[in-house]
Amino acid sequence: MVRVYFRFANVKEESHETARRGPLKPLLTSPQKSRKLVPSHRSEKQEIQHPLKKRLVLESHTAGQTKKLGKLIGQLLKPGSLVALSGELGSGKTEFIRGLARGLGVDKSYYVSSPSFVLINEYPGRIPLYHLDLYRLSQYRDFEEIGLEDYLNSNGVTTIEWAEKATRFLPSELMWIDIRWVGPKSRHITLRATGRHNVQVLEIIRKKLEGEKSPGK
Numbered sequence: 001m002v003r004v005y006f007r008f009a010n011v012k013e014e015s016h017e018t019a020r021r022g023p024l025k026p027l028l029t030s031p032q033k034s035r036k037l038v039p040s041h042r043s044e045k046q047e048i049q050h051p052l053k054k055r056l057v058l059e060s061h062t063a064g065q066t067k068k069l070g071k072l073i074g075q076l077l078k079p080g081s082l083v084a085l086s087g088e089l090g091s092g093k094t095e096f097i098r099g100l101a102r103g104l105g106v107d108k109s110y111y112v113s114s115p116s117f118v119l120i121n122e123y124p125g126r127i128p129l130y131h132l133d134l135y136r137l138s139q140y141r142d143f144e145e146i147g148l149e150d151y152l153n154s155n156g157v158t159t160i161e162w163a164e165k166a167t168r169f170l171p172s173e174l175m176w177i178d179i180r181w182v183g184p185k186s187r188h189i190t191l192r193a194t195g196r197h198n199v200q201v202l203e204i205i206r207k208k209l210e211g212e213k214s215p216g217k
Ligand SMILES: Nc1ncnc2c1ncn2[C@@H]1O[C@H](COP(=O)(O)OP(=O)(O)OP(=O)(O)O)[C@@H](O)[C@H]1O
Pocket: 060, 061, 062, 063, 064, 065, 066, 087, 088, 089, 090, 091, 092, 093, 094, 095, 096, 114, 135, 161, 184, 185, 186, 187
């Protein structure tokens, strides 16, 4: 079994707007000797204050880890879930969705790529995957024409790259994944969940990653 190791990244909370315009962030923590996960106290506090809102910050060290994270989440999502992704070009949104597709049971023969020209790709699976990419979206009216509600009311899971372009059209219950480039292979991944099921998913992921043992331990 391929094991992946994440650690919580010590980054400050910031709005999507700030994050999108801000410079690439250097690592704020020195690399830990052990890559075993350590609970984020900030996230624990939030959990107490907002039982249906949760946040988890991780550092991924390879594209494979980002995919593995997507797969773990895909295995837990239910039909009708929405996963919104933000982060600059090449940050790893599609890599994450590739993993998510595997978690939803999309066959390996389907190569998941950004639907840049068709706006939306659909993949059959145990739970179908709808993959939108709003990078080229210029008009809000364009987004209204997509008919997001139909996808959210379907039996599939919907993912949206460049979701920050359509924030005002998104439902309140979603999983928001923000990916920041911090090095050629290093990414800070902030996961925010709203809604009972999404919060449960994040809690399961946190516990699962905490349970992963560090290499050599
Ligand atoms: N830790 C990592 N997580 C994700 N991708 C990584 C990581 N390290 C290296 N990479 C590489 O970064 C690139 C991410 O590309 P990807 O297409 O997923 O980005 P994207 O956010 O979807 O970009 P775009 O906005 O252009 O669609 C890939 O080439 C991947 O191999």
